[in-house]
Amino acid sequence: MQQIHLLRLRRSISAALACALLLMAVPAKADVVRTVSTEYYMVDGTKPAAIIMNLKRSSPLNEGNKTYQANTRTDIRTTYNIEQRGDSCRITNVIVYLHLTYLYPKLRHSVDFETRKWWRTFYRDLEKHELIHGEISSKAAHKLSDTLENLKPGDCYNFKSTVKVKARRIMNQMKKDQVAYDALTQHGFKQQRNMGRYP
Template identity: 80%
Template sequence: MQQVHPHRLRRFLSAALAFALLLVAAPAMADVVRSVSTEYYMVDGTKPAAIVASLKRNSPLNEGDRTYQANTRTDIRTTYKIEQRGDTCRVVDVVIYLRLTYLYPKLKHSVDFETRKWWRTFYRQLEKHELIHGEISTKAAYKLNDTLEKLQPGDCYNYKSTVKVKARKIIDQMKKDQTSYDALTQHGFKQQRNMGKYP
């Protein structure tokens, strides 16, 4: 496995950070209820090579012949009311519920100092990658809330479908942003290559 030169890695991480900062701008005041939880799956091995093999074998995250070591699951639930006055409707009482669930590997066995040092570096890169996924989702939740709260009143005939289309557009864009970020980082693989010979 080719090792990434330090200055290229720094350039890449700076680009990823800039990407994240661009995405996370959100209104200061908004009705977004955000909850975060972390789950783990166990990996065997007491040396880096064995741990990497276990990661590939035990990870629940598979896509074709590729295996990923961590994941961010996003669940967004939107609640609101449509208030009607005559033939005019408007959205009121908007609340967005965002639940983020991070999934990471966890060592099953005690390891020596050098392996622990390697593991911490590896794990930090996973966290950096997944936390940006979480920020992309958070940005979308705030934008959804802001969009619905500012939606102008309209004819009740098709107002409900208008609200749904607006909401769907934001969710679809969030999914595209997640995909773009994974393309930039190759699902975090580029971030992880600073581990040396263990990809």
């Protein structure tokens, strides 16, 4: 009998924990729908020197003479309705969709223990750098949502233009923040030194 009570108690505790985790996972205000995907490109080499050389050759991320080993792509889309009352319009039902795509290198071949240890450290630093790019994008998406949701009603003639201008301003600032972050960290080379300044 005692075992049955214990089993029921465990089930109750498990159910309570599951409910708590579910509540924590659902945002109180679902204003930004955020999705993430990760892509990889293959890199040859079995030793650090060869891997570094092949990273430069294999990376799809080229900008002039510069090559980067990882990247974060940001796609932000917004849906909303505009309600009209007389000559006044207001925005409703704002949803911002943010999709982040992280691109990382992946070793094509098995490597020895020391090379694997080096690669894990190298890869971890790439992730730290790119995840902050993702946070900068997330911050912009939330700012866009908040700005549009709190936009005061206005004259219908100029209302759509006002919405577009405010959205464009936030997107342009996000791009500037991404560039400034890369400049500050030299695309991740000085990541540890500047970790406290972003996002």
